[in-house]
Amino acid sequence: MDDAYAHGSPLNRTPLNRGALADQDFLSAAGISRLEVVDTTGSTNADLLRNVSVEPALWPDLSVLTAEYQTAARGRLDRRWESPPLSSLSVSVVLRPANAEGRPLPTQTYSWLSLLAALALRETLLETAGIPAELKWPNDVLVRGRKIAGILAQLGPMSDGSVPPVILGTGLNVSLSSNELPVPTATSVTLEQPRTADRTLLLKSYLARFAGLYRSFCNADGDPAAGLAGGASLHKRVESAMVTIGKQVRAQLPGDHEIIGRASRLDDYGSLLVVDRDAREHVVTAGDVVHLRPWTPPGQAPPQGSEGGYA
Template sequence: MTPEPVPLDLNRLRRALIPPDGRYSRMDLAASTGSTNADLVAAAAVASGSPEAERWPDLSALAAEEQLAGRGRLDRTWVSPPGSSMIVSVLLRPENAGKPLPFTAYSWLSLLAAIALIESVGDVAGVRAQLKWPNDVLVNGRKVAGILAQLASPKMTAAQTAVSSSAAGPVVTAGPIVIVGTGVNVSQSPDELPVETATSLAIEGALTLDRNFLLPAYLDRFAALYLAFCAVDGDARRPLDGGESLLQRATAAMVTLGTQVRADLPGNKSIFGLAVGLDMTGSLLLTDASGTTHTVSAGDVVHLRRHVAGSPGGSGAACGSAAASGPREANHSRRARGSGASSRYA
């Protein structure tokens, strides 16, 4: 039986996360909400440059004790009982020296959040976690946390709209806003979890279940990685603060790589193959039985079995639209996309 959850202390969180000791511009706490992501998406949908937009700058965080209508990937619902989970969303305005990051960088932000969570729960709670592509965090093969990143575009003021309509080309007034939401099972017992494939920090023997330690540790690690990523213009291949690149850190943390998987794509299409790596956008590279490499940027991944050295590369042929009928040349690269939007975004 787990102890009663310790309520989140907003003053304590703000002391840890807001300057002079922290990196966050804003830290709020809701007793109960439908979805912290939805709340921040609504906050982001204001005119760029307006007073309301200024109240939600880069690295604004919203946590909640209870979430009633959380949203996971592919529009799945996610509900958490009061105090049992670590629920937080962060509003980001990714840029470097006033210039928005390239759009290819945004797909890395959910992976960045997963890495920050894995590293922080290891340091603070003593729990060894791993990353399942694209944005699930596992402990001993069971899901302890999920991450959802959503794109949001600020509205334009009437003056900005007039300038844009009179210009020869489009005027970019601000880059996209990204909302990164994280939900972690903290104190749930097995009978409080919805499926047998889920777990919690309590079940995994965490050294602490106090979210007043866990949440600042995660958010601090997330901010450090995010700011370092912005400083290299969102290039996942470049070293962060003189250390490993984001691509290297994601590869090291990802249990999916080296595993035979089934990638279920939107539109009831699937690909079977060996997960061999990530590309520069964070998409998953799968090699099927024929030697064809597919780039999967959207969909769910089911782990089938670990790859054994010397065995064939795939565990079945690709099917669906990603596999064209007729013969295919080995090592030919194909890009398998679903709706065109990465599953790392809503």
């Protein structure tokens, strides 16, 4: 066992309950095909990207890898994601999106998968941990304006002309104290007076919710406007939970380009539509945006608490 894992965590941080995660009733009900827990690794996303290249048959749809400690975790745009051992949930899932008949989803629907994961995590925080949560476009979950989790989707390799898999990684701050947070605008489950901060319960809840939403999305052929899991569509659920919508924002793009305006809605591909002061509508995609920040017109005071919302 790695020394950092063995000696770097407070006594009140307990390992995941591997027996509970291996329970066949849970795995079958959730539709999880494989679930592996490792003590330490560089990155669960990187591991799965390698695994689906070398042994694709061993990592089918809804295979899960989670680590107690990651030494080289990365977020969107290769940003570092750090946390002490046993303090977070670091989990990645292999997705091979296809409908009930086995027909692969169009790859243009893949842009919704990270939003679907964020929605599942938001529901977990609300209903299992009992803390309020909102979504920040394109891939963050916030609690009271502070970042508690991030989502990273990466496209896997194509083999024999088949549709490439998606590796979907999620990092959730669970027991980090205020002085352990990576940035001042972050938070953790423990800091928000939760109903529970049990990482095993949170992980099981997240995986079950994600798998249910994902399977419903696949069976609708990736249509974000279709009813999802017996309720509203993915498009409506995400927009209603997204703090970004309706706000004045500054979208920083590659090459020092920027768009300033009101975030009005999401389009059919999960991209953010921003209306500038000349009433022109701009499409901002998750793959292009470098930063999305709140913006306040000169001479106006920023809304209270806005600094933490788009970190």
